[in-house]
Amino acid sequence: MASALSHIRVLDLSRILAGPWCSQILADLGADVIKVERPGAGDDTRGWGPPWLKDEHGAETDVAAYYLCANRNKRSITIDITRPEGQALVRQLAAECDVVIENFKVGGLKQYELDYDALRAVNPRLVYCSVTGFGQDGPYAPRAGYDFLIQGLGGLMSITGRPDGEEGSGPMKAGVALTDILTGLYASNAILAALAWRERSGEGQYIDLALLDVQVACLANQAANYLATGRSPGRLGNAHPNIVPYQDFPTADGYMILAIGNDGQFTRFCTEAGRAELAADSRFATNAERVRNRATLIPQLKELTVRRTTAEWIAALESLAVPCGPINTLADVFADPQVQARGLKVTTPHPVAGTVPLVANPMKLSATPPDYRLPPPMLGEHTDEVLAKTLGLTDAEIERLRSNGVV
Numbered sequence: 135m136a137s138a139l140s141h142i143r144v145l146d147l148s149r150i151l152a153g154p155w156c157s158q159i160l161a162d163l164g165a166d167v168i169k170v171e172r173p174g175a176g177d178d179t180r181g182w183g184p185p186w187l188k189d190e191h192g193a194e195t196d197v198a199a200y201y202l203c204a205n206r207n208k209r210s211i212t213i214d215i216t217r218p219e220g221q222a223l224v225r226q227l228a229a230e231c232d233v234v235i236e237n238f239k240v241g242g243l244k245q246y247e248l249d250y251d252a253l254r255a256v257n258p259r260l261v262y263c264s265v266t267g268f269g270q271d272g273p274y275a276p277r278a279g280y281d282f283l284i285q286g287l288g289g290l291m292s293i294t295g296r297p298d299g300e301e302g303s304g305p306m307k308a309g310v311a312l313t314d315i316l317t318g319l320y321a322s323n324a325i326l327a328a329l330a331w332r333e334r335s336g337e338g339q340y341i342d343l344a345l346l347d348v349q350v351a352c353l354a355n356q357a358a359n360y361l362a363t364g365r366s367p368g369r370l371g372n373a374h375p376n377i378v379p380y381q382d383f384p385t386a387d388g389y390m391i392l393a394i395g396n397d398g399q400f401t402r403f404c405t406e407a408g409r410a411e412l413a414a415d416s417r418f419a420t421n422a423e424r425v426r427n428r429a430t431l432i433p434q435l436k437e438l439t440v441r442r443t444t445a446e447w448i449a450a451l452e453s454l455a456v457p458c459g460p461i462n463t464l465a466d467v468f469a470d471p472q473v474q475a476r477g478l479k480v481t482t483p484h485p486v487a488g489t490v491p492l493v494a495n496p497m498k499l500s501a502t503p504p505d506y507r508l509p510p511p512m513l514g515e516h517t518d519e520v521l522a523k524t525l526g527l528t529d530a531e532i533e534r535l536r537s538n539g540v541v
Contacts, residue, residue: 137164138502142329145227146170146208147215147236147243149177151281151311152345153265154204155318157235160325161207162495162504168227168520169205169511173212173541176513177201190488197486202510204318206482206492209508209516212541219540221246226525228253228260233325237265240275250340260338261328263321269344279345281311288313288349293356296371305369317348378424378431382461383439390444392435393457397421402454407438482509517541 142165146157154169154177161167171177183198214220225248228234234253236243243249250262264270267279285291285307295306324341332338350357356367359375367375372391374380379400382389394400397420401413412418412434417427424431439447444460451458462470468479477494484490495504521527521541535541 136502137505138499140164140166142166142233143231144168144233144235145224145231147224147234147238147248148265149237150179151204151314152317152321152343153235153237154179155315156263156265156321156325157208158204158206159318159322159495160233162497162506163502164505165233167208168231168516168524169208169210170215170224170227171210171212171513173214173514173539176210176212177205179204180513187484187487187490189486195486197484197490197510197512202490202492205510206506207508208511209520210511210514211517211520212514213517214540215246215248217540219535219538221248223521223525223535223540224248225253225256227520229256230524231257232259232261232329234260234262235265235321235325236263239278240266240270254338258338259332259336261325261332261341262338263325263328263341263343265317265321265343265345267345269347270342274346281314281345282307284313284345284349288346289353289357290349293353293367293369293375295369297369300371303369313345313349313352316352317343317345320348320351373428373432376425377421378428379435381432383436385439385442385444385447387443389461390439390447391459391461392439392451393459395457399456400424403451403456406450406454406456407435409434409438480506482506484509485512485515514541 139160142160144157144160144165144167146153146167146169148154148157149171157167157169169177179201180198182200185199186194187197187199187202189195213223215224228248236248241249244252250264253260253262266275267284268274268277286305290313291305291307294308296303321341321343324343328339328341355376359367370381372382377395379392379394382391392403394403397413400418400421401410404410404413412431416423418424418431442450448458448460460466467473473479478496479491480494481489481491490509492506497504518532521532521535522529527535532541
């Protein structure tokens with residue numbers, strides 16, 4: 135089956151998560167992604183274990199699970215870019231590629247003549263994407279940027295966590311490196327837009343993607359709430375700033391989520407819970423009034439939800455089209471019949487472990503779906519292949535580069 139990006143070659147100079155997440159999206163859609171790594175070390179996440187991948191006999195390997203999440207469908211090549219010969223190899227590869235992705239500090243590649251201006255000189259059609267913490271300009275541009283720092287600086291942690299005064303209150307980061315992931319998503323969109331423009335203009339372009347910019351943009355309705363009112367929203371735990379009831383509630387055996395988005399759903403819930411009069415109460419009849427009277431309503435609802443188990447509530451409310459659900463562990467998630475039906479776990483062959491389980495790409499395209507051609511590569515696994523087939527180097531030339539420590 136055809137792949138949407140099988141005609142695109144990507145030179146990936148990035149590491150850790152935001153850049154590799156971007157390049158993995160492109161790779162899943164068919165792009166040939168060449169991942170350039172440091173000889174002997176590679177991507178930092180190769181060492182970010184435990185946990186480590188286990189082989190077919192149950193023994194731990196030296197492959198970090200973290201590394202696996204963002205590097206499938208890529209070919210790994212090791213090049214020492216601090217060496218002139220290594221820099222020359224990267225420039226030769228850039229001449230054969232459509233896209234370059236890098237996440238060095240601002241100006242970090244200029245000293246090696248691998249910045250946009252230098253590579254554009256050898257390939258004017260190149261789309262070059264730089265991912266940094268703070269962008270290429272502004273007072274913070276020279277700073278290193280990490281997801282955790284940006285979640286704090288960019289406002290996400292100020293609206294995440296339990297409210298002041300509650301047990302366990304205080305700012306909280308998201309449970310995954312969400313800013314990195316979102317930046318990778320924006321970067322892949324920007325690259326695809328630049329490639330679409332190149333089809334019409336024949337010209338490449340430069341993309342400046344900053345984690346801070348993405349984090350602020352993704353504050354979405356919370357940012358709009360602030361800009362409309364001038365008031366900084368606070369932490370509401372699992373509650374919603376604009377919709378009530380829309381949060382977790384205790385049940386007889388744990389917790390469930392109610393995500394009631396309109397007045398009709400609220401009426402049906404109250405009737406099922408045996409308190410139909412709540413929906414007729416002027417304080418709670420509309421969402422706007424429920425938001426204003428949140429502190430009065432929520433304790434009354436919690437008194438109702440603890441009377442049944444989570445499963446009992448879900449069975450009753452789903453039949454009434456009232457949005458609700460459990461709070462699953464990851465074991466629950468991958469055992470869930472809907473997750474299994476959607477094929478969100480895939481398994482690919484692996485040279486060390488035999489096979490490796492991965493989370494599937496969620497995009498469902500009818501004509502050009504993502505595919506899983508290659509497992510996350512071992513360090514330098516494809517060095518000889520890329521140098522020989524892409525650059526035309528002979529075995530003797532490759533061996534000389536290797537003996538000199540360039541690759």
